[in-house]
Amino acid sequence: MGDPRPIGFFDSGVGGLTVLREVIRRLPAEDTLYLGDNERTPYGPRPDDEVVRFSIECLDALAERDVKAIVVACNTSTAVALPLLRRRYALPILGVVRPGATAAVLATRTRAVGVIATPATVRSHAYFEAINEEDPFVEVFEHATPELVPLVEAGKLQGPAVDAAIRRSLAPLLGDAVQADPSFVFPKPLDARIDTLLLGCTHYPLLSEAIRGIVGPGTAVIDSATATASALASLLEVHDLGTPDTAPGQHLLLTTGDVAAFEATSTRLFDAGLGEIEPIVLGRAAGGVTGGSA
Numbered sequence: 377m378g379d380p381r382p383i384g385f386f387d388s389g390v391g392g393l394t395v396l397r398e399v400i401r402r403l404p405a406e407d408t409l410y411l412g413d414n415e416r417t418p419y420g421p422r423p424d425d426e427v428v429r430f431s432i433e434c435l436d437a438l439a440e441r442d443v444k445a446i447v448v449a450c451n452t453s454t455a456v457a458l459p460l461l462r463r464r465y466a467l468p469i470l471g472v473v474r475p476g477a478t479a480a481v482l483a484t485r486t487r488a489v490g491v492i493a494t495p496a497t498v499r500s501h502a503y504f505e506a507i508n509e510e511d512p513f514v515e516v517f518e519h520a521t522p523e524l525v526p527l528v529e530a531g532k533l534q535g536p537a538v539d540a541a542i543r544r545s546l547a548p549l550l551g552d553a554v555q556a557d558p559s560f561v562f563p564k565p566l567d568a569r570i571d572t573l574l575l576g577c578t579h580y581p582l583l584s585e586a587i588r589g590i591v592g593p594g595t596a597v598i599d600s601a602t603a604t605a606s607a608l609a610s611l612l613e614v615h616d617l618g619t620p621d622t623a624p625g626q627h628l629l630l631t632t633g634d635v636a637a638f639e640a641t642s643t644r645l646f647d648a649g650l651g652e653i654e655p656i657v658l659g660r661a662a663g664g665v666t667g668g669s670a
Contacts, residue, residue, distance in 0.1 A: 378620035382407035384443030389417035391579030392449030398605035414633030419452040420494025431457040455502035475607040476600030477506035483596040484572040490549040493576030495520040521545035528579040575599040627651030
């Protein structure tokens with residue numbers, strides 16, 4: 377029978393659009409509803425209780441619009457709030473940590489994986505736990521890289537300043553292998569000799585070309601967008617939630633920030649708009665729906 381209702385997506389800003397783009401490619405007939413909390417981005421430096429409160433407000437707004445499933449396309453929210461969110465809503469909720477962790481375990485040859493993410497995601501050790509559950513013999517090196525999200529939100533994806541920021545961010549993980557800027561000296565390099573770098577933030581795939589150019593071909597660069605799209609397709613199939621429609625899906629983007637700025641950034645990042653954009657105002661979360669989820 378299927379379900380024609382839209383799939384909801386949530387992120388703190390524009391980074392989750394990387395997941396939305398992959399889902400549109402994988403599931404072109406599905407309608408989608410994306411909510412970016414651009415007014416309060418980034419979530420990474422915020423305390424956990426604030427991340428939880430903001431996440432609930434955003435998911436309440438999606439649930440009120442009768443979505444059939446929600447993708448928490450924000451690593452920080454997934455890491456900090458996913459178990460609570462799954463208890464709160466009576467619909468399937470998919471995070472981005474587990475699919476990315478699975479892909480990284482499959483990619484590593486030396487069983488040494490580096491993870492770059494926001495401070496809140498690293499603090500939660502969500503990727504360490506997820507990778508360890510997949511393969512307890514994989515060594516995980518987590519490192520917070522707060523300098524990168526503001527670059528993406530500003531639409532800066534390449535150039536000398538971006539390369540310098542990436543080199544500074546990756547130097548603790550890759551040491552001499554990253555050929556770091558000589559002016560930057562990290563006091564205690566991990567010298568992890570990783571062969572796989574997991575981009576633990578949905579903003580970071582937009583910097584993947586620059587990151588790959590710096591780490592070189594010997595290091596596999598993994599993002600969770602493609603893996604999450606595959607996991608979502610499986611979830612919809614298992615729960616018979618795929619749309620029965622065959623026409624191309626309709627896509628609506630909501631932002632808590634400035635619509636013109638969101639449109640300009642998303643168009644610059646993706647060359648073409650992913651859908652119509654509307655503003656949304658979020659209030660303090662009221663009582664929620666309880667129930668199980670996938």
